[in-house]
Structures are given as C-alpha cells and as structure tokens.
Amino acid sequence: MRLDLPSGNNGVATITLDSPKTRNALSLDILNQLKTAIAEVEEHVKTSVVIIQANSKDTGVFCSGHNLKEVIQTRKDRDAQQLLFRTCSELMSSITHSPKAVICKVDGLATAAGCQLVASCDLAVASDRSTFGTPGVNIGLFCSTPAVPIVRAVGQKRALQMLLTGDLVDAETAERWGLISFSVGKGEIDAAVDTLAQKVALKSSTAIAMGKAGFYDQLSDDLDQAYLKASDVMVENMMEYDAGEGISAFLEKRAPVWSTAER
Amino acid sequence: MRLDLPSGNNGVATITLDSPKTRNALSLDILNQLKTAIAEVEEHVKTSVVIIQANSKDTGVFCSGHNLKEVIQTRKDRDAQQLLFRTCSELMSSITHSPKAVICKVDGLATAAGCQLVASCDLAVASDRSTFGTPGVNIGLFCSTPAVPIVRAVGQKRALQMLLTGDLVDAETAERWGLISFSVGKGEIDAAVDTLAQKVALKSSTAIAMGKAGFYDQLSDDLDQAYLKASDVMVENMMEYDAGEGISAFLEKRAPVWSTAER
C-alpha cells in the first residue's frame, strides 16, 4: 500500500493497493495501513480529494477481499476474527466519515471486501473490464460486512442476487445498479478519474466536508428528523467564509477564491 | 406564485411558480406563499390532486432554488438563515405530508431547492429539455437540504455524484435513476401531466390520503414495525365507505361512486 499526498497544488491524494502477488488482498496489516492512510489524509489540509486505486495492470485484480491464507490460520480464534472484521469495518466506515471526497478507481476484479471498498467510496469509476461480486457464499462465508454498503448502493433484490449466487456482475450492470458512479472504456479510465478528481478538487473543501458529513448523518433518519439535521448543516455552512465568497463570486460572475487557496 | 383550485369537477388544483425574471427562485416570501397554498389545498375537499408547475416557457428554467441575492444579504445572520432553511424544509415536508397526490410538472432547469422540489413530490413528469442538479457545491454551499429527498429517490452513489460534482443530469437519466417518474417529449408534457392527474383524480381521495400518509410513515422503519403500521392502515382503510363501495363495484363490474362524488 502506498499513500501519495498531493504533488503541487492539485489537492488530490492517492492511495494505491500494491500487492499484486496476493491479488491486493486486505490482510490485517494492509487494513491497518489503509486506516492510517485515510487518517493521515484527513489531517492534510491541502488534500480535498482522495483516489483509492490498485496495481492491477498485469493481474486484472483490483482487490480480492480478505487474505484467506491469513484468515484460515486463526479461524477458530474468536478474538482474532473479531479484530480482523472490526478493523475492516472501521476502515470502510472511516472512508464514509472522512471529510475528503473519496473516489474509487477500479480496473479489474473487485470481490468480497474488495467490492465493499468500491461500495464504500463516495464515487467510483470503473473500466469496462472490471467485475464485481460477493462470492463468500461459495466458501461457506457469507459476505455479511460487504453487504452493508452494497445493499445501501444497489437495493435489496440486486444485493441478494449477488450475495446468494456469488455471481460476478460486469461494469455496465454495476453502473446501472448504482454500485459504481459510471464505467468507461479500458483506455479512458486514467483520464476519466483525473477529470473527475480535478473537478471535485476545485470545489470548496469546507463545503464538501460539511456536506458529506451531513449527507451520511441523515441517511437512516425519517424525513422530518433528516430535515432538522440538514437545515442546521445549511445554516452552519452559510456561516463559513467559502459560502459568502462562493455566492458573491457567482453574483459577480467571477471565479471564487476559497479559504484554502494559496495552499 | 399562483394557486388555481379545481375548475369544475375535475379535482385537480394547480400551483404555478410565476417569477420567470428571478428564474422562479424560492425567496422566503415565495416559500411562505407555497406553504400557504399547500395548506389551502389540503383543506379543499374537492381537490384530490395538485400539480406544481412553473412558468418556464421563455426562460427554460423551472426553478433555480433559493434567491441568492436575498440569501447573501443576511448571510451572517444565523436567525435569518435558520428561518429560511427551516421554512424551505417545512414546505418540502408539507408536500410529503399532504393528503393530496402531488405531481411535479417540470419543463426546464431544476436546480438546488428547485431539484429538491421535484424530488419531494409524489410523482414527477419532465419534458426532455429538463435538467436537474445540485450545484451548491460550486458556490461553497453544499446542497444539504436538497440531498434529503434526492438521496431517498436516487440512492447514494447517484446522489453523491450530483452533490459532489454539481453536474446537471438530463431527463432520461433522471428517469432511469428514479428522480422523476418519467420523461416525455417537449410537446407532450401538457397532455402527459393532464392524463396522469386525471387518472389519479378518479381514485378515492380517502384511500389516497390514508395510503399516502401510511406510505411515508413506514419508510424508515424496520420491516416488522412497518408491517404493524401498514396493517393498521389497511384495517382503517377497510372501515371507510369508499373501500366497501370500491370492492362492491369491482365485484359487480360497475364504476364506483366515491363518498366525495356530487362535489
């Protein structure tokens, strides 16, 4: 795993899974490295967007989920298993709770916790050779934690189809179901993700941080409770410098200069 | 803003945004007028369906959201901002809680709180020149309140794509994502909305009022709690005159005469 903080002023950090020999499996060590990387990015003021990608060029594997050789060694050790799955859940949850916009760049196979990683990011772009699945059911281990963000992305019938059959779905289907934001041709993924990341990085990082937190916070509330929370977020957002600057710039037909400029 | 109660017996009221010069912006004054109109319709027994539409013929703008010139004047006044966003949330929520079926008729651009208005209606029909977006992020003010009904319509990945990029989506995409019920050709929207409104207006307004309230009430409950509530709604609905009349008419192969007939 490798973390690259923004080079220059583009505001885009990159986290790269780089264990092609183990199909970029999420061992406990890698999960902890990822958690640390997400936390480090969170503290980095100059970063407003994070891309999570993988070295999949030669293998065609984005991420195959947990490292089964590691898992089987401690299979009957409840504490070890609990540590593993809690750490994984904490990582995935930390992506959701991160104040940065997180984009998943998928070019290959994403299965089990690898598919969970895709579903957990705010945005996801995949090349058309990518496939997605939750095949845990094939090895007697239902993908229960991957199901958490996947069903929230694709809905019940599609999630259960993936979970009960273990079948892979292609990128076009994943886009249609809402598991990813969109798919592009294999040769276009670098440009597509760069364009998307740059577009989001040009926004006010204050607005994104406040908005993203508010967005996830109200998802499971009933409508009126959600509105109470969201109204408060709007008011606090309005008190920020960037809202004043952004609205003024819009009315004056000029580009805004955010509070994080000159970074 | 203009409210037209049903002319004759068709049971369809119409609320028209009519400030094309301000792109039908939702100023505090307009928000309050809309709230009053929704409340007035609620009391009007002869109305069973409300169409919310806009004068967008010449501008191509259905509704551009809040009035930014107004917003910026009181930007640092927390009380004023709270009043504005709470009033907006109350309006949107009152559409959901209205006992009438509310249809949004969109022919043009619907952004920010304008897009929220579309998402908040029970049904929405749009012409194919319509576009939808939450561009608040471009001006440092994340569309947190619009996100509330939008994510409930289109799901997480699509909502975040709209919210983080500020990009517009076209009517075909909005239909595919579930933001609107369906899109039609530009020349067909009047007929399509009239047909839909008339179809719904022919139903029992008692059944719609009870059913709509029950529908929204159980959305964020777990399945068993939702069933407890919904079963009770069915039983109470069954006690109503219209259920007896409707079932009898069906079994006797005749048209039902609802309790609100002769209105």
Place this chain on the structure above:
Amino acid sequence: MRLDLPSGNNGVATITLDSPKTRNALSLDILNQLKTAIAEVEEHVKTSVVIIQANSKDTGVFCSGHNLKEVIQTRKDRDAQQLLFRTCSELMSSITHSPKAVICKVDGLATAAGCQLVASCDLAVASDRSTFGTPGVNIGLFCSTPAVPIVRAVGQKRALQMLLTGDLVDAETAERWGLISFSVGKGEIDAAVDTLAQKVALKSSTAIAMGKAGFYDQLSDDLDQAYLKASDVMVENMMEYDAGEGISAFLEKRAPVWSTAER
C-alpha cells in the same frame, strides 16, 4: 396450495399456489397454509432453497392478491380484517425471516398482495408475459401492506407511481426497477429458475441462513450500527464448520463438502 419437499438430494422445496379458479387469491385459509408451509420448510434440514410458484398456465394469473369476495363479507368487522391483514403480514415477514433462500417464480399477473409476495422473496424470476401492479387504489383500498416490501425494492418514486396510478408494469420494467431479479422469455422460465435454485442449493445452507438473517437485520440501521452487527455475523459464521471447509477447499482447489452433505 401444495408443498413439495425436496425429491432426492437436490435441496429445493416447492410451494405452489394452485387455485386458478380464484386467480390464486390469498384467502385467509391459503395465507395460513402458506405460513405453515414456510414453517415446515424452515424445519426441514435437507431443504436450502424454496421456490414459490403458481399454477398460472391457463389463466395467466400468478396471484391476484386478497380474495375480495371473502374480504367484503367481513368488511366492517375490525377484528376479522385485522386478523386477515396481520396474517398476511406475518406470512410475508416469515419469508424474509426464513433461513432458506426463497425464489419467486412468476409467470403471469401479480397484483396487490400477489405483487407483495414477489417483492417479499429474496430472489424473483419472471417470464416476459408477467405484469405487476398495486391496483388497490382503483377499489378504494390503497395497497398499504404491499407497499412495504415494494418500496424497499424499487424506491419511492416508482412505488408511488404504482400505488397512485394502479397501472401495471411489465417484466422488463420490473427488472429495471429491482422489483424482480431478472426476466426471461416465456419458454425459458422453468430452466432459468431450476438453474438458479440449483446454484444456490449448492452453497452452504449454514452460511445462507446466517447471512440472510444478518442481511435483513441491519437494513434499517445506520452504517456504524449495521457494521457492528455484520461484523459479529462474520465472526460467528467463521466459527462454523462450513467456513473452515469452504476456505480450505478453495485454497486446496477442490470442491467443498458441507456439513449437511450425505443428507
């Protein structure tokens, strides 16, 4: 109604609605028979998959919902109505809570509680002559209980379109909206459902039982609460024989032999 427990070792039970003369209506008697059948299957260790199907060959009706002739007889009897709708809700809920994977096989019209039955199954396959609807609104009785699983499958705008108009949607639309898993040509439904049932029946029934229960249990939770539950399910699943066998078999590139083998 007819229950066929697995013949031989294929692990697939079948429940068949067989009242074509009453359009396979869900009378109180049939609802109770179905509840009993689901409970019986639950106790049957050799079963891991249940197909719910209907005799619709000549009528083209999968299930038309409640038996209106029965309903009207006790319309003003609140206790009788409560018994009917609670029993129906209990049946639908028992499908969700069943430890077996439940597949709905639809070849014809599925309306009201019949459509609810489709939405309540974990997976659903329909022939392309099938249609789906919630026409209760046409008879003054809003489909409030069918709405519970339908909105959880298709989302708000689509559910309200069905509920407020009473219109039927075809199988292709039902697939696109997520009401069913997929649709197939009329001549292919037997083979498609058999293939799907056999595929799921080959999985570990322990993993399916634990995973399915965990899946539904976390649906209405917020993300962090959902992850706490799902992590615990993963750990408990890992303690089971089938997880050890499945992972070992995968690493050894051989077929797993589940704990329920030799059944």
